[in-house]
Amino acid sequence: xxxxxxxxxxxxxxxxxxxxxxxxxxxxxxxxxxxxxxxxxxxxxxxxxxxxxxxxxxxxxxxxxxxxxxxxxxxxxxxxxxxxxxxxxxxxxxxxxxxxxxxxxxxxxxxx
Amino acid sequence: xxxxxxxxxxxxxxxxxxxxxxxxxxxxxxxxxxxxxxxxxxxxxxxxxxxxxxxxxxxxxxxxxxxxxxxxxxxxxxxxxxxxxxxxxxxxxxxxxxxxxxxxxxxxxxxxxxx
Numbered sequence: 752x753x754x755x756x757x758x759x760x761x762x763x764x765x766x767x768x769x770x771x772x773x774x775x776x777x778x779x780x781x782x783x784x785x786x787x788x789x790x791x792x793x794x795x796x797x798x799x800x801x802x803x804x805x806x807x808x809x810x811x812x813x814x815x816x817x818x819x820x821x822x823x824x825x826x827x828x829x830x831x832x833x834x835x836x837x838x839x840x841x842x843x844x845x846x847x848x849x850x851x852x853x854x855x856x857x858x859x860x861x862x863x
Numbered sequence: 864x865x866x867x868x869x870x871x872x873x874x875x876x877x878x879x880x881x882x883x884x885x886x887x888x889x890x891x892x893x894x895x896x897x898x899x900x901x902x903x904x905x906x907x908x909x910x911x912x913x914x915x916x917x918x919x920x921x922x923x924x925x926x927x928x929x930x931x932x933x934x935x936x937x938x939x940x941x942x943x944x945x946x947x948x949x950x951x952x953x954x955x956x957x958x959x960x961x962x963x964x965x966x967x968x969x970x971x972x973x974x975x976x977x978x
Contacts, residue, residue: 755906782964791872793953793968794907801964809965841906845964851897852966854906 753778755855757842762860764829764836772827772858774842780853781846783825787811788839788857797840800825829860837862865890867954869969877977882926882941884972886954889935894956896937897966898928901951910952913937924948949976 755776764770776783782801786794796809800819814833819825825844829836839859843852870885888894895914899907911922918930928939937954951973955966 784965786966786968791970793867793970794955794966795968796965799965839904843907843966850964851909851912854899854908856906857904859904 755842755844755853757840757855757858759858760856762858763863764860765863767831769828769830770860772829772840772842772860774825774827774855776823776825776842776844776853776855778844778853779822780844781822782844783819784843784845784852785809785815785817785825785827786841786843788841794841797827836860865894865956865958865967867956867967867969869952869954869972871972872970873973873975875975875977876944878946879943882939882944882948882974884939884952884954884974886928886937886939886969887935888937888954888956890956890958892959893930893932894958896928896930897955897957898922898926898937898939899953899955901953901971907953910939944974944976946976946978949974 758773784799785797788794798817800806816828841857842855845852866889868887897912898910901907911920913930921927926941951971953971954969
C-alpha cells in the first residue's frame with residue numbers, strides 16, 4: 752500500500768535534548784512538508800522540501816532542522832532551542848501545485 | 864500573504880440536519896482550495912478540492928463546497944449529517960502563482976452531531 756508513515760506515534764523529550772521524528776513516503780512524491788498542530792490554531796508550516804538535497808524554511812522554522820538525503824525520507828529534528836515543542840507533528844507529501852497533499856498519521860511530542 | 868478564516872470553532876447539528884462550515888480566504892489571486900477532515904489523534908484526509916474547473920465541487924462522504932470568487936468563500940456543506948461526521952474540519956489554500964505548494968490552514972471547526 753502506498754502512503755506516508757511517521758514514527759514514533761508518541762515521543763517524549765527531556766529538557767535540553769534533541770529528538771528526531773521520522774517521515775517516510777512510498778508515493779514517489781517530489782515535495783514533502785512538516786506541519787505543527789496546536790489546539791485551536793490549525794496547522795503551521797515548519798519546513799518543506801521540493802526536491803532531494805534542498806529544503807526551505809516555513810513559517811515557524813526556529814528550533815527545528817531537517818534533511819532530505821533521499822526522495823522518500825524527510826526527518827525532522829526538534830532541537831533544544833525549541834522552547835515549546837509540545838504539539839502534534841504532521842508530515843505530508845504531494846506531486847505538484849493544486850494537487851492533494853497526503854498526510855501521515857502524526858507524531859505527538861511531549862516534554863518530560 | 865494569504866490567509867484563511869473559518870467562522871465558528873465549534874458547530875453543533877442534529878443528526879439528519881444540514882451541515883454548513885464556513886471558510887473565507889484572503890489572496891490577491893484565487894488560490895487552490897481544499898477541505899480536510901481530521902479524526903482524533905489521526906492525520907488529515909482530503910474531503911474535496913477546487914483547482915480551476917467547476918465552482919461546485921463534490922467530495923467524499925456526501926460533502927460538497929462552492930467556490931464564490933466575489934465573496935472569497937469556499938463553504939462546506941452536507942445535506943444530512945451523520946453521527947460519523949463528527950470530527951474537526953480544516954479549510955486550506957495553496958498559492959497558484961508560486962511553486963511553494965505548501966498549504967495555509969484555517970484554525971479548524973469542530974463538528975458535533977447530536978442524536
